[in-house]
Each structure stands twice: as C-alpha cells, then as structure tokens.
Amino acid sequence: xxxxHVSTTVNGDAVEFLCESDETLLDVLRDxxxxxxxxxxxxxxxxxxxxxxxxxxxxxxCLVLGAEVEGSAIETVEGVATEDALHPIxxxxxxxxxxxxxxxxxxxxxxxxxxxxxxxxxxxxxVRYWLAGNLCRCTGYDKIIRAVLSAAAEMRGASA
Amino acid sequence: MTKQTFKxxxxxxxxxxxxxxxxxxxxxxxxxxxxxxLHARILRSPHAHAEIVSIDTGKAEALAGVKAVITGxxxxxxxxxxxLYTMQNCMAQGRALYDGHAVAAVAATSRKIAxxxxxxxxxxxxxxxHVTDVDEAMKPGAPLLHEGVKGRHLGDDVSGNxxxxxxxxxxxxEAGFAGAxxxxxxxxxxxxxxxxxxxxxxxxxxxGADGRGDLWCSTQGxxxxxxxxxxxxxxxxxxxxxxxSEIGGxxxxxxxxxxxxxALMLSRKAGKPVxxxxxxxxxxxASGPTMSSSMDIKIGMRKDGKITAxxxxxxxxxxxxxxxMVSMGAMSAFAAYDLEHVQTEGWDVMTNRxxxxxxxxxxxPMAVYAVESVVDELCRTLELDPLDTRLKNAAREGVKxxxxxxxxxxxxxECLEAARAHPHYSAPLAANTGRGVSCGFWxxxxxxxxxxxxxxxxxxxxxxxxxxxxxGSRASISMMAAEALGIPLGRVRTTIGDTxxxxxxxxxxxxxxxxxxxxxxxxxxxxxxxxxxKRAAKIWEIDxxxxxxxDGAAQPAGHNAGDFPxxxxxxxxxxxxxxxxxxxGHHEGAPDKAGVSFGVHLVDVEVDPETGFTAIKxxxxxxxxxxxxxxxxxxxxxxGGVVQGIGWxxxxxxxxxxxxxxxxxxxxxxxxxxxxxxxMIDAVIIEVPNPGHPFGVRGVGETSIVPPLAAVSNGxxxxxxxxxxxxxxxxPKILKAIS
Amino acid sequence: xxxxxxxxxxxxxxxGVGEVEIAASTTRALxxxxxxxxxxxxxxxxxxxxxxxxGEVFKEAWFTxxxxxxxxxxxxxxxxx
Numbered sequence: 001x002x003x004x005h006v007s008t009t010v011n012g013d014a015v016e017f018l019c020e021s022d023e024t025l026l027d028v029l030r031d032x033x034x035x036x037x038x039x040x041x042x043x044x045x046x047x048x049x050x051x052x053x054x055x056x057x058x059x060x061x062c063l064v065l066g067a068e069v070e071g072s073a074i075e076t077v078e079g080v081a082t083e084d085a086l087h088p089i090x091x092x093x094x095x096x097x098x099x100x101x102x103x104x105x106x107x108x109x110x111x112x113x114x115x116x117x118x119x120x121x122x123x124x125x126x127v128r129y130w131l132a133g134n135l136c137r138c139t140g141y142d143k144i145i146r147a148v149l150s151a152a153a154e155m156r157g158a159s160a
Numbered sequence: 161m162t163k164q165t166f167k168x169x170x171x172x173x174x175x176x177x178x179x180x181x182x183x184x185x186x187x188x189x190x191x192x193x194x195x196x197x198l199h200a201r202i203l204r205s206p207h208a209h210a211e212i213v214s215i216d217t218g219k220a221e222a223l224a225g226v227k228a229v230i231t232g233x234x235x236x237x238x239x240x241x242x243x244l245y246t247m248q249n250c251m252a253q254g255r256a257l258y259d260g261h262a263v264a265a266v267a268a269t270s271r272k273i274a275x276x277x278x279x280x281x282x283x284x285x286x287x288x289x290h291v292t293d294v295d296e297a298m299k300p301g302a303p304l305l306h307e308g309v310k311g312r313h314l315g316d317d318v319s320g321n322x323x324x325x326x327x328x329x330x331x332x333x334e335a336g337f338a339g340a341x342x343x344x345x346x347x348x349x350x351x352x353x354x355x356x357x358x359x360x361x362x363x364x365x366x367x368g369a370d371g372r373g374d375l376w377c378s379t380q381g382x383x384x385x386x387x388x389x390x391x392x393x394x395x396x397x398x399x400x401x402x403x404x405s406e407i408g409g410x411x412x413x414x415x416x417x418x419x420x421x422x423a424l425m426l427s428r429k430a431g432k433p434v435x436x437x438x439x440x441x442x443x444x445x446a447s448g449p450t451m452s453s454s455m456d457i458k459i460g461m462r463k464d465g466k467i468t469a470x471x472x473x474x475x476x477x478x479x480x481x482x483x484x485m486v487s488m489g490a491m492s493a494f495a496a497y498d499l500e501h502v503q504t505e506g507w508d509v510m511t512n513r514x515x516x517x518x519x520x521x522x523x524x525p526m527a528v529y530a531v532e533s534v535v536d537e538l539c540r541t542l543e544l545d546p547l548d549t550r551l552k553n554a555a556r557e558g559v560k561x562x563x564x565x566x567x568x569x570x571x572x573x574e575c576l577e578a579a580r581a582h583p584h585y586s587a588p589l590a591a592n593t594g595r596g597v598s599c600g601f602w603x604x605x606x607x608x609x610x611x612x613x614x615x616x617x618x619x620x621x622x623x624x625x626x627x628x629x630x631x632g633s634r635a636s637i638s639m640m641a642a643e644a645l646g647i648p649l650g651r652v653r654t655t656i657g658d659t660x661x662x663x664x665x666x667x668x669x670x671x672x673x674x675x676x677x678x679x680x681x682x683x684x685x686x687x688x689x690x691x692x693x694k695r696a697a698k699i700w701e702i703d704x705x706x707x708x709x710x711d712g713a714a715q716p717a718g719h720n721a722g723d724f725p726x727x728x729x730x731x732x733x734x735x736x737x738x739x740x741x742x743x744x745g746h747h748e749g750a751p752d753k754a755g756v757s758f759g760v761h762l763v764d765v766e767v768d769p770e771t772g773f774t775a776i777k778x779x780x781x782x783x784x785x786x787x788x789x790x791x792x793x794x795x796x797x798x799x800g801g802v803v804q805g806i807g808w809x810x811x812x813x814x815x816x817x818x819x820x821x822x823x824x825x826x827x828x829x830x831x832x833x834x835x836x837x838x839x840m841i842d843a844v845i846i847e848v849p850n851p852g853h854p855f856g857v858r859g860v861g862e863t864s865i866v867p868p869l870a871a872v873s874n875g876x877x878x879x880x881x882x883x884x885x886x887x888x889x890x891x892p893k894i895l896k897a898i899s
Numbered sequence: 900x901x902x903x904x905x906x907x908x909x910x911x912x913x914x915g916v917g918e919v920e921i922a923a924s925t926t927r928a929l930x931x932x933x934x935x936x937x938x939x940x941x942x943x944x945x946x947x948x949x950x951x952x953x954g955e956v957f958k959e960a961w962f963t964x965x966x967x968x969x970x971x972x973x974x975x976x977x978x979x980x
Binding site for chain 1: 836
C-alpha cells in the first residue's frame with residue numbers, strides 16, 4: 001500500500017510529509033517531523049500527553065490520523081513560545097515549580113493555552129475540569145493549577 | 161544540632177532543566193533516534209501460566225524488513241540467581257509465567273513491519289493451572305511457580321510458592337493483650353497498584369561488531385542497568401556505556417530492567433541500533449507493579465489510650481519470581497509507636513502475575529494502612545482523640561523501634577503536634593463528611609555516590625553526578641554546591657554523566673539523592689576549596705594553613721598571615737593554568753546516617769450516598785524533611801505521594817479474571833487521580849534536622865505515600881458510619897457497604 | 900563487647916538466641932564472627948544485611964567502626980523505591 005501525501009502547517013510553517021494511512025498524527029510529528037515534544041503516554045486518548053491544537057481545537061494527536069490533517073493548522077508545544085520569550089503559561093509553570101519529571105508538561109502547556117484562549121478568567125474548578133484529560137503522576141496537580149490561574153491573571157492584565 | 165543559617169538553601173530558584181521541559185526540548189527515553197535504527201516489538205504470552213512447547217520464528221524472519229528475531233534461547237545462562245530471574249522476566253525461558261510475559265522479539269525497519277512479524281511467530285503453548293491470589297497461592301497444593309525456592313524453615317502448612325518468612329518485635333504480646341481494656345482484631349486486603357508513570361519504558365541500544373555498546377534508556381539507575389545488562393550480555397562493564405535520558409516518572413518502577421536486554425540482544429543479532437518502546441498495555445501487564453496483600457492485625461489498648469500490645473501478620477504476593485519485600489512492610493508497620501510488646505510476621509509469595517518491583521516506600525503503605533485503621537477503630541470505640549492517642553504512644557528519640565534499633569532524633573511528635581494545632585483539625589465537618597488521620601514512616605538510606613566538580617576559568621562550575629533526576633535533584637545539588645563554595649547559584653551547572661564519565665552511583669531510590677549526593681557535593685566542594693586556598697597561598701607566598709575560605713573567596717586567616725585582599729573563586733580560577741593546572745574537586749563515597757522520615761496526614765472526605773463516590777474535600781500533609789533544601793520541591797514530593805496514595809485508596813487496582821489475565825491494562829480502567837478529583841494539597845514541612853547530614857537533610861521522596869491509604873479509609877469510615885477492610889474503596893464497594 | 904540483636908526470624912539459625920555478645924571493631928569483623936558462630940546465618944549475611952549501630956542504620960559498609968559498648972541490630976538489607 002503506498003503512503004499518503006499530506007500538506008499542512010505546523011507551528012506556522014508549511015510542512016509536507018508522507019505517511020501510512022493508519023499512522024497517527026502523533027507518530028508523524030515524532031517520527032517524521034522530529035517534533036518529539038508531544039509524548040505517547042497511552043496511545044488511547046486517556047492521558048493527554050500527546051495534546052496538540054488542530055485548527056484551534058484541543059485534540060489528542062494519538063486519536064488523529066496523519067492523513068486527516070491535510071490543509072489544517074497544527075500547533076504543538078514547540079510552537080508555544082515566541083522567538084523572544086516563553087509564553088506566560090510556561091513561565092508560571094516554572095515559577096510555581098509546577099513540573100517534576102516533565103513528561104506531562106508539553107500536554108499541559110498546550111491544553112492550558114487552549115483553555116485560556118477560550119476562557120481567560122476560569123475558576124479553579126473550571127481549570128481542574130479542563131485539565132482532567134491531562135494525567136500527571138508526579139505533582140498531584142496542586143502547583144499546576146496555581147500556575148495556570150496565575151498565568152491567566154497575568155494575561156488578563158490583572159495583578160498576579 | 162544548632163540551627164544553621166543559609167544563603168541559598170531554603171530558597172525556591174527555578175529548576176535548571178525547566179525551560180527544556182516546558183518547551184518540549186527535553187529528551188526522554190523514546191525521543192532519541194539514530195540513523196539506521198531498527199524498531200522492535202515484543203511478543204507476549206496470552207496465558208497466565210503455560211509451558212512453551214515450541215517457538216517457530218521462520219516465517220517472521222523471512223518477512224521483508226525483519227532484521228532479527230530472538231527468543232529465550234538467545235540468552236546464555238548467568239551465574240547470579242537474581243540476574244537470572246531478571247533475565248527470565250525480560251524473556252521467558254521454557255515457561256510463560258504470567259499474562260504478558262515476553263516470549264519473543266523482532267527488530268525490523270519499521271514498527272509496522274515488526275508488528276506484522278509478531279503475528280507470523282508460531283508459539284505452541286501447553287497451558288498450566290494458574291494462581292493470582294496471595295492466600296490461594298500460599299495454600300498447599302497451589303499451582304507451583306518455581307521448584308526448590310521455598311523459604312527455609314517453612315513447614316508443610318504453606319505451599320512452595322512461599323519464598324520468605326520474617327519476624328520482628330520484642331516483648332511478650334500475649335502478656336500485653338492480657339493488660340488491654342479493648343482488643344481489636346481485623347483482616348485486610350489491598351489490591352496491586354502500578355506506579356503509573358506517564359512515560360512508558362523506552363530504550364535505544366547499539367551494540368557494535370567490536371563488542372562495545374551504547375544504551376540510552378529511561379531509568380532511575382543507569383549504573384544498575386549497566387551492571388545487569390553487562391552480565392546478561394556477557395560484556396565487561398567498561399564496554400557498555402549507558403546514558404540516562406530524562407525520565408518521565410519512575411517512583412521505584414524504573415529501578416530494574418524489562419526491555420534493555422531485549423534491545424541489546426536484537427542489536428547484537430541485527431548489527432544495527434534498535435529502539436524498544438513499551439506501549440501502555442505492556443507497561444501494565446509486563447513491568448513491575450507493587451504487591452497485593454492479605455493482612456491480619458491485632459492491637460490492644462487501655463481505656464486511657466495506651467497501646468499494650470500490637471501484632472501483625474502480613475502476606476504479600478510479588479509476582480512470578482522469587483523476591484523479598486515483606487520485611488520492609490513488617491518493619492514499617494508499627495514504626496510510629498513506642499511499644500513494649502510488639503510482633504510482626506511476614507510472608508512473601510509467588511503468583512502468576514508480573515514480577516513486582518518497588519513503588520514508593522515498598523511494602524509500607526499496605527501494612528500501615530491496616531495498622532492505622534485498627535488504631536482508628538480503637539480510638540473511636542474508646543472515644544479517644546485520634547491525634548492525642550497517637551501522641552501518647554508516639555515513637556521518640558531513644559525509643560526502641562518495633563524493628564529493633566533505637567531511634568535517634570526524629571520528627572514524629574513535631575508532626576503530630578503541628579497537625580493537632582492546625583486549623584484543619586478543628587474545622588467543622590459537613591454532612592456525609594468524615595475526617596481521617598494517619599501516621600506514616602519510611603527509612604532513608606545513603607548508598608554509593610560519585611561527584612566531580614570542575615572550576616572553570618571564568619569562575620563558573622560544572623558538576624557531574626550519577627543519579628537520574630526524578631524530583632528536581634539537579635536544582636538542590638546545584639544549590640548545595642553554590643552554598644558550600646559561597647558563590648551565586650547561577651554559576652553552577654549540574655549534569656548527570658553517563659556510566660563512562662564518572663564512577664559508580666547507586667540507583668535514584670530510597671529517598672537518598674538529596675542526602676547522599678548532597679554529602680558528596682559538599683565534600684567535592686571542600687576539596688576544590690582546599691586546592692584554591694593552596695593556589696592563593698602560592699600567589700601570596702604564605703603558608704597553606706594560613707589561608708581560609710570565606711564567602712566564596714580565599715583570604716589570609718588573620719592579620720599575621722599577611723595583608724592581602726581576598727581572592728574570589730573567579731580570580732583564582734582565572735590564573736589556574738599558570739598556578740598548577742585546572743582546578744577540580746571530586747568525592748566518591750557510600751555515606752550512611754540517613755535517618756528516617758515521619759509524616760502525619762489529615763483528610764476530609766465526602767461520600768455521596770447515592771453513587772458511593774468519595775470526594776477529597778481537604779488534605780493537609782505534615783512531614784519531617786530535616787532541612788528542606790528547595791521547599792517547593794519538597795512540597796512537590798509530598799503532594800505527589802499524597803495523590804498516589806489517594807488513588808491507591810479509592811480507585812487503583814489490578815483486576816484479574818478467572819483466566820488469570822489482566823482485565824484493565826489501560827488508563828481508562830486503571831483509574832489514577834485526575835485534576836478534577838482533588839483539591840489543593842497543603843504540604844506542611846517540619847524540620848527536625850538529621851544529625852547525620854551537614855545541612856540536616858532527610859530523604860522525603862517516599863514517606864508521603866504511606867499515610868494516605870489509612871487516612872482516606874478512616875475518613876470514609878467516619879463519613880458512612882462503617883468501615884471497609886479492602887482497598888480500593890471504589891464506588892461499587894462503598895455502595896454495597898452502605899446498602 | 901558489642902551487643903548484637905538478631906531479628907526474630909533469623910533466630911531459627913541461632914537456636915533461638917536473640918542476643919549475642921561479640922568483640923569486633925568493624926562491621927565486617929562482626930559479621931564474620933557471627934557467620935562463624937552460626938553457620939546457618941552465613942547465606943543470609945552473604946546475600947546482604949544492613950546493620951543499625953546505636954540506632955544509626957548502615958546499609959552494607961564493611962569498615963564502619965563499632966564502639967566498645969555498642970548495640971548492633973541486624974536488619975534486612977535496605978531497599979527503596
């Protein structure tokens with residue numbers, strides 16, 4: 001069976017690749033495009049470590065086929081910081097010691113960014129439910145939630 | 161120990177590996193690729209217990225793209241018994257001992273082709289009777305896992321699956337029970353749990369035709385990986401260089417090997433680098449979960465709350481190979497108590513389940529769950545305050561522990577008093593809500609370390625050490641180095657060397673790294689300081705002994721020595737090429753005197769009477785850290801362990817069918833806590849310095865998983881007015897109890 | 900003379916004796932003497948034990964000094980996770 005040819009945009013750059021028809025977007029990102037920020041924690045959409053943004057929608061890239069993203073815009077964790085600076089979410093995660101091993105962190109960064117784009121002033125409960133699809137085994141979530149809330153405050157222009 | 165003041169220790173700098181991790185740059189086990197790399201897949205037994213009659217790999221080997229196929233026949237015998245069991249766990253020889261046991265492996269040009277090759281391997285099995293329950297496995301006549309490994313001095317009343325027996329204690333428990341006003345005797349069961357690290361096991365092996373090998377892997381101990389793999393592959397240690405990737409969680413589960421020998425053997429056979437990554441299904445079925453348990457506890461108490469006698473019998477099953485772990489549980493069970501009469505017995509048992517490996521505080525959470533539940537029941541029956549009762553019986557300095565030695569300085573009483581005084585303890589309780597209390601304990605130890613510190617000519621420092629960083633230790637080590645040298649933290653960079661770059665280090669476990677690597681770092685810094693003072697003395701033309709090190713600079717020790725302005729580390733380093741060569745300090749050692757760590761937890765739980773769902777409403781954890789080098793990382797360790805314990809208490813369990821197969825090998829049905837399950841976790845750090853460490857450090861990484869099981873269970877008991885005796889207390893089980 | 904306390908199940912190898920007195924100045928010398936007096940303990944000692952000297956736990960070092968009147972408790976080898 002011959003591979004599928006896909007043209008898409010990743011982190012703002014035009015990208016072309018060939019992939020198998022049954023290859024996931026996660027595998028394409030990691031194995032063909034060398035973007036290893038998205039992680040495979042489960043392969044079944046239960047852990048959120050593979051989270052990316054697809055046409056502005058938060059998805060698990062392990063549940064999307066590489067062949068499906070023709071003409072789409074994908075943002076991965078590698079595209080969150082600008083050339084000059086870290087995104088406030090990334091900064092606040094660091095300042096709040098909200099990561100230990102860091103394997104869930106890319107997914108959290110992408111998911112939190114998607115949340116704050118949609119709901120710039122979430123309550124603690126809303127943050128917790130939004131991030132319920134991102135498993136973390138190290139932190140117990142406490143410092144992650146604090147970091148997202150304080151990043152949200154900074155992004156709204158309010159005092160942290 | 162007098163209270164020390166520190167410039168850097170106790171502050172909260174940003175971790176040095178942080179930017180890499182928030183931008184996705186950090187490389188974990190599966191993130192590395194090399195040209196010419198092959199991909200591997202592993203064929204696993206679908207039977208809980210079976211003789212492997214034959215394996216025909218011919219069709220798989222013939223498939224285009226397949227470069228190597230291996231089975232247990234490819235592995236030569238090893239002398240060391242422990243290594244042999246590890247090897248046979250990585251690849252079955254003769255018999256498949258559990259559902260998921262590896263029986264063959266393929267390396268091919270793509271993962272897809274490797275997967276196709278698996279389906280072409282023809283294995284003929286002859287299924288055998290299996291056993292997965294600990295008590296069933298102990299019964300005489302149970303299906304036998306291995307011959308001739310029964311624990312010595314064990315009688316015919318237990319099966320040959322019972323591989324060890326231990327007993328601890330002192331006094332006369334029968335006399336003690338005779339003096340009690342109330343005795344409670346209960347039996348408990350806990351299910352097996354998995355450490356649940358989000359990163360599956362992954363490695364990349366490259367074994368060249370010259371016999372030299374490179375192995376990249378996600379591990380808590382790359383020296384241990386080198387040792388075990390070198391033995392299995394019949395290589396010399398110096399020929400195998402192991403590099404530890406960033407590790408996506410371990411918690412004890414990555415202190416052994418599962419796929420590394422498979423990768424190395426495939427690489428040897430194919431003559432190419434081979435990448436092996438477990439998927440989540442394989443992680444659950446074929447890595448190392450914790451033990452499940454069946455326990456009997458009997459405690460006697462006087463009306464005034466004094467415990468007169470305590471007895472525990474612990475039966476643990478640890479999977480399909482001989483092992484020893486129940487002794488850690490038996491020693492921890494009553495550690496929080498000052499007892500005149502105490503006895504604990506333990507048995508380790510084999511079953512047709514994956515080979516266990518450590519979780520945090522291995523063996524302790526189950527035992528303490530059972531003991532603290534009975535203490536709670538006694539308090540409620542006698543209408544005594546749970547914290548006051550624990551204070552009355554608390555272990556203190558000088559007390560003979562239930563496992564033998566007398567305690568040195570410990571912080572249990574301080575934790576109990578802090579809990580007693582905390583607003584959480586006196587806050588009113590809502591409807592359907594109960595408050596649970598539990599103590600917890602864990603040993604810490606030192607172990608072998610190597611540290612090398614180079615002083616660069618621009619005044620910065622590069623430190624190499626040998627312990628994979630699972631909790632933020634690079635930050636704490638840099639902090640201790642900067643503190644000892646007297647320089648700003650930003651000038652120190654700590655990296656983890658591969659096995660070829662620095663001497664041996666024991667695995668990152670046992671809550672030992674901040675303590676042991678810390679001591680080595682301080683010693684290495686002192687060695688560098690001595691050398692820098694020598695150089696200053698030479699420059700000033702005065703005696704070596706007349707130079708001292710203050711605030712990051714060499715200065716004459718008193719006016720008699722001379723009137724020279726201090727020379728900073730940077731100034732001395734700048735001319736090192738001319739004063740004798742590069743300046744460095746190193747230290748290798750095996751420090752002891754790690755001290756133990758106690759904790760006390762308070763939790764409020766609300767049980768929904770219609771669904772049986774338990775919500776954690778409020779959680780406060782107190783833990784003695786000795787000295788918190790980086791308080792945010794100590795809090796992080798406490799919070800992480802608390803939440804793992806909550807999961808173990810409420811939802812996490814290995815579910816086996818009657819066919820002996822694991823029914824829930826995925827994150828959907830092996831349900832770990834998610835963000836919406838939890839409130840903020842208040843971590844209160846208590847500091848009773850450990851006299852065995854220059855800065856007072858105690859290990860903190862494990863103790864926090866010990867109290868939550870009982871704390872949550874005790875809270876649920878109060879909320880619903882009755883007690884469950886099995887974990888996890890999932891909603892169906894709670895509903896059944898209250899209906 | 901150091902007072903050596905042997906934990907419960909190991910007493911099966913010492914004919915039930917739970918406490919012995921041994922003159923030794925290092926942990927290695929003490930374990931050697933213990934194995935000599937009770938050959939049944941040799942296998943356990945060779946597999947590895949930890950020792951607590953006056954309350955301080957030492958994982959496995961050979962040359963840790965032992966004081967004249969120390970209490971030494973024989974414990975299982977320390978493991979962590």
